[in-house]
Amino acid sequence: MSQRQRTFRARLWNFVKLLIVPLFIINICELLSMRLFKLPPSAYPTCYSIAASMELTPENISAIEVNGPIPLEDILLSEEKPNPGKTIFFLETSCPCSENDFNFSTLSSRQACAIESAALHNPNLDIYVLFACPHFRYRFDPIMDVILSYRNIRLRRVNLWRFAEDTPLEDWMWQEELFSARFLMNNISNLLRLLCLYHFGGIYMDLDVIVLRSFENQLSNFMGAEAEQYISNAVIGLESNGFGHKLAELLLRDFEENFNGDIWAHNGPRNILSVMTQICGTNNVSLMETNRYQCQGVKVFNHKAFFEIQGHHWAHFFEPKYANKTLIRLRNSYLTHIWNRYSTKRSLRVDSNAAYIQLARRHCPRVLAITKEYFD
Ligand SMILES: *[C@@H]1O[C@H](CO)[C@@H](O)[C@H](O)[C@H]1NC(C)=O
Ligand SMILES: *[C@@H]1O[C@H](CO)[C@@H](O)[C@H](O)[C@H]1NC(C)=O
Ligand SMILES: *[C@@H]1O[C@H](CO)[C@@H](O)[C@H](O)[C@H]1NC(C)=O
Ligand SMILES: *[C@@H]1O[C@H](CO)[C@@H](O)[C@H](O)[C@H]1NC(C)=O
Ligand SMILES: CC(=O)N[C@H]1CO[C@H](CO)[C@@H](O)[C@@H]1O
Numbered sequence: 001m002s003q004r005q006r007t008f009r010a011r012l013w014n015f016v017k018l019l020i021v022p023l024f025i026i027n028i029c030e031l032l033s034m035r036l037f038k039l040p041p042s043a044y045p046t047c048y049s050i051a052a053s054m055e056l057t058p059e060n061i062s063a064i065e066v067n068g069p070i071p072l073e074d075i076l077l078s079e080e081k082p083n084p085g086k087t088i089f090f091l092e093t094s095c096p097c098s099e100n101d102f103n104f105s106t107l108s109s110r111q112a113c114a115i116e117s118a119a120l121h122n123p124n125l126d127i128y129v130l131f132a133c134p135h136f137r138y139r140f141d142p143i144m145d146v147i148l149s150y151r152n153i154r155l156r157r158v159n160l161w162r163f164a165e166d167t168p169l170e171d172w173m174w175q176e177e178l179f180s181a182r183f184l185m186n187n188i189s190n191l192l193r194l195l196c197l198y199h200f201g202g203i204y205m206d207l208d209v210i211v212l213r214s215f216e217n218q219l220s221n222f223m224g225a226e227a228e229q230y231i232s233n234a235v236i237g238l239e240s241n242g243f244g245h246k247l248a249e250l251l252l253r254d255f256e257e258n259f260n261g262d263i264w265a266h267n268g269p270r271n272i273l274s275v276m277t278q279i280c281g282t283n284n285v286s287l288m289e290t291n292r293y294q295c296q297g298v299k300v301f302n303h304k305a306f307f308e309i310q311g312h313h314w315a316h317f318f319e320p321k322y323a324n325k326t327l328i329r330l331r332n333s334y335l336t337h338i339w340n341r342y343s344t345k346r347s348l349r350v351d352s353n354a355a356y357i358q359l360a361r362r363h364c365p366r367v368l369a370i371t372k373e374y375f376d
Pocket of ligand 1: 056057060
């Protein structure tokens, strides 16, 4: 190596050191300050803790104005509790706030449709809709009114930290919560669904589905394959006791362990597949589907049950030319996922002939009836 090359290398190395060392120190300081002064890592997650700190207690509940917003009861503090193993849970976990200011809880027509369809087809189950963040709803809100016209629907709030008490994640929520909040908040919905099933058993469903038939005869432990080698966490059923409760615990523990690990993407479905592999002794999802007894009785539905129309075909719900075929394909499904992730920006007129509207007419008639112009 020539003298010149060596000098160049030395310079380069010095430059890299100059760059890396301060970055490293900044990083350490950031971590330390988060630990020592409990500074949240970014503004967004603080909305959840602000919401939790603004809770109404029985003492100040009477301070609410007569015509003011209506407070939601905390699911754990309310006298009326979900019926163990006989409740369907929906979660609304978004939490935007600005300067301690929250919008009130409300639902889009599509979310309300999921909830109505569950209530309509399962009159003997409780339907609980849980809000992680704003704790009030508007006094005049046609969508909420129509939802509450079903006797089996309840709206509640959850305080994330209280909800983790008496679960395997109780300590973890407090210790790691601020340190890792950035990640936790992204995945709050993945976590909260497991906590619901741990507390009460029952069925969890995403808010971007339509229920097509009754689950009242399916109140056992079940999951749904979304594709070959892929089990979704969009719909999960667990009994409130016995192996169902045990499975909820395994899922929570796996969630916690891998929260700190490197395999982070798609953690919801990864979490499910890893635990199912453990209990079934195989990672082959088709074998899980055909041999329920190998999986301690946990039923894994074929993808046709919940995901007959796959994500890349989400437009089949929106374009009238696909409607007939789509409705025929869904004839044997229990529910269908509408893929909000892809379809949320796609507006749909209430008078469209699209499959989504035709399904809504049959499975969420009251919500569709009060929706003006756009079913969004
Ligand atoms: C209600 O009272 C609690 C303390 O009991 C307080 O922390 C909370 O901020 C109050 N909520 C409102 C909306 O005033
Ligand atoms: C409340 O809703 C309005 C209208 O949808 C929106 O512009 C505003 O940013 C929201 N505020 C918060 C705090 O989320
Ligand atoms: C799963 O098992 C089935 C039946 O034995 C087999 O046909 C299939 O190839 C297996 N799939 C994988 C991914 O190993
Ligand atoms: C869908 O089926 C209806 C009758 O059930 C028929 O009138 C209509 O033309 C069909 N639409 C398409 C796009 O095939
Ligand atoms: C479903 C979800 O939001 N998953 C996210 C969990 O957090 C990781 C890390 O931020 C994301 O990569 C996942 O997308």
